[in-house]
Amino acid sequence: MILGIRRRAFAVARITIDYTPAIHQDAGIARLTREVVRAVLASGAPHEFRLFVMGRPAPGVPLSNLMNTRELPLHVSRMSDRWLYRLWFRANVRAPVQLFSGPCDLYHATDFVLPPLRDGTPSVLTVHDLSFERDPDSAPPRLIPFLKRVVPDSARRATHIVADSHATARDLTALYGVPPEKITVIHSGVDGRFTPYRDTLYMQRRRACVLKKYGIGDAPFILTVGTLQRRKNHLRLVQAFAKLIAARSGARTPLLVIAGGKGWLYDEVHAEVQRLGLGERVRFIGYVEDMDLPHLYRAAAAFAFPSTYEGFGLPPLEAMASGVPVVTSNVSSLPEVVGEAGLQVDPLDVDALARALEQALNDEVWRRHCIARGLARAAQFTWQRAAEQLLAVYERVLRQ
Numbered sequence: 001m002i003l004g005i006r007r008r009a010f011a012v013a014r015i016t017i018d019y020t021p022a023i024h025q026d027a028g029i030a031r032l033t034r035e036v037v038r039a040v041l042a043s044g045a046p047h048e049f050r051l052f053v054m055g056r057p058a059p060g061v062p063l064s065n066l067m068n069t070r071e072l073p074l075h076v077s078r079m080s081d082r083w084l085y086r087l088w089f090r091a092n093v094r095a096p097v098q099l100f101s102g103p104c105d106l107y108h109a110t111d112f113v114l115p116p117l118r119d120g121t122p123s124v125l126t127v128h129d130l131s132f133e134r135d136p137d138s139a140p141p142r143l144i145p146f147l148k149r150v151v152p153d154s155a156r157r158a159t160h161i162v163a164d165s166h167a168t169a170r171d172l173t174a175l176y177g178v179p180p181e182k183i184t185v186i187h188s189g190v191d192g193r194f195t196p197y198r199d200t201l202y203m204q205r206r207r208a209c210v211l212k213k214y215g216i217g218d219a220p221f222i223l224t225v226g227t228l229q230r231r232k233n234h235l236r237l238v239q240a241f242a243k244l245i246a247a248r249s250g251a252r253t254p255l256l257v258i259a260g261g262k263g264w265l266y267d268e269v270h271a272e273v274q275r276l277g278l279g280e281r282v283r284f285i286g287y288v289e290d291m292d293l294p295h296l297y298r299a300a301a302a303f304a305f306p307s308t309y310e311g312f313g314l315p316p317l318e319a320m321a322s323g324v325p326v327v328t329s330n331v332s333s334l335p336e337v338v339g340e341a342g343l344q345v346d347p348l349d350v351d352a353l354a355r356a357l358e359q360a361l362n363d364e365v366w367r368r369h370c371i372a373r374g375l376a377r378a379a380q381f382t383w384q385r386a387a388e389q390l391l392a393v394y395e396r397v398l399r400q
Contacts, residue, residue, distance in 0.1 A: 019051035039387035052101035055080030114154035125158035129311025164312035165333035189383030196323030223300035229263030240353035297322035302360035320374030341373035
């Protein structure tokens with residue numbers, strides 16, 4: 001069925017954007033999809049845009065994710081992405097996506113997989129990362145064979161590829177042989193809601209409300225944000241936090257607040273917390289609502305993101321924009337996101353991570369410099385810029 005209102009007919013090209021990630025999940029890729037689509041629509045580009053959604057919103061994903069844009073054609077397939085993927089890639093029924101999304105002059109697949117298209121239809125494919133190649137433990141085993149078969153084929157068939165980082169672009173070339181000239185790197189932006197704490201009555205009240213809502217209290221805390229899965233490296237973060245606690249004799253003991261939904265193999269993190277006797281110092285607060293997230297960042301004493309692999313790494317960028325010192329990894333895309341604005345450590349070195357956390361909490365001179373550099377760094381990443389770069393890719397592909 002079709003929801004929304006058809007835009008005016010003066011459009012140069014009909015561009016269909018797969019909006020499914022925005023309603024089937026509520027982690028980094030969902031937020032990236034929502035924000036870049038919002039910025040593209042706000043750009044005033046003279047095209048006829050329509051959003052295509054495979055199936056209904058997943059349980060727990062806010063309905064506001066579905067239409068947080070100005071009105072435009074929204075095609076909702078009665079078949080979910082799971083059933084369509086089975087049709088296309090298991091049953092090998094090459095029914096073009098236009099049968100479900102409507103006609104288009106360009107199709108943008110926003111989440112790794114390019115469906116079959118009518119012959120001659122140009123396409124843009126967004127590949128966020130190749131974690132399933134670099135770190136197979138990051139996804140359920142049943143998904144790995146599917147991704148390893150379908151994503152390389154999608155990359156081969158796509159007219160052009162958008163990568164979230166130069167690290168992902170290098171992986172596409174190294175692992176799949178994609179020519180560099182076929183890839184455009186477009187960094188994510190940071191939402192304008194993420195700003196430093198100001199001592200206003202509103203922020204005081206919202207901060208107190210959020211800390212109470214998630215059971216954090218008034219103790220200083222180290223925050224990490226991300227789905228509980230192995231590549232986020234929560235296990236070593238907990239181990240480093242234990243070393244930090246053991247070394248802080250007489251000092252006020254901080255908390256470690258872990259925000260994010262349950263992912264693949266998340267139980268081992270809970271087990272490690274109990275083994276180390278940190279049940280009172282580590283808080284698992286689950287998914288944090290969008291309206292609460294900026295206030296949670298602002299309240300943190302430091303932010304930790306020691307991931308072993310990232311396609312981009314939006315949380316460190318949001319933390320920097322919020323005026324919070326960042327400790328992160330020196331691997332994959334994270335150095336190109338954080339630059340010199342945060343502490344970069346070997347994500348496999350628990351002792352180095354513990355020392356970095358201690359510095360982020362207690363070295364006031366470094367903290368001030370880190371916060372200032374972080375704010376300047378975050379200002380370089382905007383959704384408007386990302387939208388401009390994406391529109392330039394659309395124009396380039398349409399001219400080919």
